[in-house]
Amino acid sequence: MKDINEVLCKKELDLQQLQRDVEALRIAARLLSEEADAAIVYAARAAVPVSSYAPPPPRPAPTLPANDPGLGAPWDAAAKKFP
Secondary structure (H helix, E strand, O other), rough: OHHHHHHHHHHHHHHHHHHHHHHHHHHHHHHHHHEEEEHHHHHHHHHOOOOOOOOOOOOOOOOOEEEOOOOOOHHHHHHHOOO
């Protein structure tokens, strides 16, 4: 038959080892969780364009009627005539 003190001492050592293992697993789980959160944030940032600036679309050229003596006419025809 085993000595009760020996068995008790062995169980206490086993318990301490299990407590250290559980604490190590908690730390590892926390680190992995932080890495996963960081990866999610990084992926979200990578999906957003670096610059949200988009140049405005080009303006269409103004169109004038064919019989308008404005910009399409020669200088003499478009100039004001003084009496």
